[in-house]
Amino acid sequence: MxxxxxxxxxxxxxxxxxxxxxxxxxxxxxxxxxSPGAPMAPPRASSRAGTVPRLVDPFTDVIDAWLADDPRLLATVIHERLVADYGFTGHYQRVKVYCARARARIELESDAQGRPPGLHRRFEVVAGAQAQVDWGDEGTLLAGAGQGRKVYSFHMTLSYSRDPFICFVTSQDLATFFDCHRRAFAHFGGVPATIVYDRTKTVVRRHVAPGRAVPLHPQAASFAEHYGFAIDVLAAYRPTGKGRVERQVAIGRDHVLSGRRFTSLAELDAAFAAWVPIRRGQVHRTHGEVIGVRAARDHDALGPLPQFGYAVTETHLRRVGRDALISFAGSSYSVAARAADRRVTKAGQRVEVRVGVEHVEIWRLPVDSPDRTPMLLARHRLAAVRGQMIVDPAHWAELPDGHTRATTLTVTDEEPVAAQQLQDDPTFPSASTSASASASASASASMVFGESQAALKVMVARRPLAYYDRLAGLAPPPDPAAAAGAENESLVGAA
The missing domain is CATH 1.10.10 (Arc Repressor Mutant, subunit A)
Known part of the structure; x- marks a missing residue:
């Protein structure tokens, strides 16, 4: 009041x-x-701060331990766990206020140099000295035939002029990542002295503790050496180190993609190419110059492009199956059964798969070659979707295709031999008995199978079950005199 x-x-x-x-x-x-001479300050109640204990005070040690283990743990999660596991009865806002103060304190204590949290050093570079690289996830924005495929945007921004480069791809693998670099270098007309990256797996071989040297991916190190630039890897959770390209991702998305529909990656790249002159004609709000004017100085200071490009490929080991196929990324690719040096590819043989941007190559390992040099066994286009089987017919030219397999209904001369062997058996029935049984069985066969079976004339032996008992030794041998008059078995011909 x-x-x-x-x-x-x-x-x-x-x-x-x-x-x-x-x-x-x-x-x-x-x-x-x-009254005249009254104090200027209005009446104020005495402060109650510190006079009433806070409900969150008994749980501060627990909260500090959780935040020290994971500083990004949400206050809503902390409040939920305190209520469920510790019987906390206070409001979420009390936990939220305490977590905000505790995070700043823990971040300051965790920094060995005691630097203020949330602040960073601003830096400026000279022309041609640095570029920054980042990815953008654009989702499934393609329509038509490409509908459903995820699209990523590759961004490289020159730090001095903020001159951008954007291209659109459907994969973030190693070969695609560095192929985008080659396109960016061609767009700028040269190579910057340093390129700044996140700790992405296409640049960093593995993550290490803070303060330790970061091991680079061998392919990334070779690519950088060939083109003559240095790799600068940011510390973990420090996106402000490449804020120029981080901002460019949002700008490109707003000015190139928003409010438009595309059916192919070529249309996306063409949309960026049409926007570049507009962007270069604008005055940048940070350095206060026209981006195109400053970009001209930046381009002139870039390093030269090498005479030959450097193709980065992923390499994998696979084994050749008995069907002369290897499996990679859910699809199958054929392998030449006989290589150019006339050496045969064996089932189970290990081969090297080299994956490029659009093609996959299958190479024989040096240990399997007499001159200790690898040899190309196959080259295919990458499968568009998983589950495809891509086969070059020339690879299977020497493999049997089954064209010599055949069937026939003609009765051969060798078949009556089985009947003669049965007649030598003492338990075999007499000719009269066989004839009567044959006629009876033939009539039955004609009724069941029809006249189409008349040409087969296959001799079939018919025996009682006791015959097999005697063969197995489970019954005494038969009496030849008694067996001669009994109808134990007969030969039936299908008439």
């Missing part, structure tokens, strides 16, 4: 009692603050 706003009532002749009734206070309070 600001009681001094009732001063005009006193100047108009109102009594202290009347003023107190309007202000809702005692008349003595009105007189104290509206």
């Amino acid at each position: 600001d009681i001094r706003r009732f001063a005009p009532l006193r100047a108009a002749g109102a009594s202290w009692k009347e003023i107190a009734a309007q202000a809702g206070c005692d008349w003595r309070t009105a007189k104290k603050y509206l």
Whole structure:
């Protein structure tokens, strides 16, 4: 309550009692603050800070331990766990306020040099000295045939002029990543002295503790040496180190992609090419110059492009299957059964798969070559989708295709031999019995199979089950005299 706003009532002749009734206070309070020479500060209640214990105080050690282990742990999660596991009865806002202060304190304590949290050093570079690289995830923005495929934007920005380069791809693998570099160098007309990266797996072989040297990916190191630039890897969780390209990702998305529909990557690249002159004609708000004018000085200071490019490929080991196929990324690719040096590819043989931007190559390992040099066994286009089987017919030219397989209904001369062997058996029935049984069985066969089986004339032996018992030694041998008159078995011809 600001009681001094009732001063005009006193100047108009109102009594202290009347003023107190309007202000809702005692008349003595009105007189104290509206009399000549009254204190300028309005009445204030005494502070209660520290007089009442906070509900969150008994749990501060637990919260500090959680934040020290993971500084990005959400206050909502902390409040949820305190309520569920520790019986906390306070409001979420109390936990939120404490976490905000605790995070700043823990970050300051964790820095060995005691640097202020949340602040960074601003830097400037000379022309041609640095470029920054980053990826942008654009989602499934293609329509038509490319619908459903995820699109990524590759960004390289020259730090001195903020001159941008953007291209669009559907993969972030090693070969695509450095192929985008080659396109960026051709766009700028040269190579910057240093390129700044995140700790991406296409640049860093593995993550290490803060303060230790970062091991580079061998392919990234070779690519940088060939083109003559140095690799600068940022510390973990320090995106401000490449803020120029971070900002360029958002600018490119707003000015190139927003409000448009595309059906192919070529259309996306063409949209960026059409926007580049507009961007270069603008005055940058940081350095205050026209981007195109400053970019001209930046381009002139870039290093020269090498005479030959450097193709980065991923390499994998695979084994050749019995079907002369190797499996990679969910698809199958054929391998030449016989290489150019006439050496045969064996099932189970290990081969090297080299994956480029659009093609995959299969090479024989040096240990399997007599001259200890690798040899190309196959080259295919990369499968567009998983599950494809890509085969070059020339690879399987020497493999059997089954064209010599055949069937026939003609009865050969060798088949009656089985019947003669059965007749030598003492338990084989007489000719009269066989003839009668044959006629009966032939009639039955004609009824079941029809006249189309007449040409087969296959001799089939029919024996009782006791015959197999005798062969297995489970029954005594038969009496030849008794077996001669009994119908134990017969030969039936399908008539």
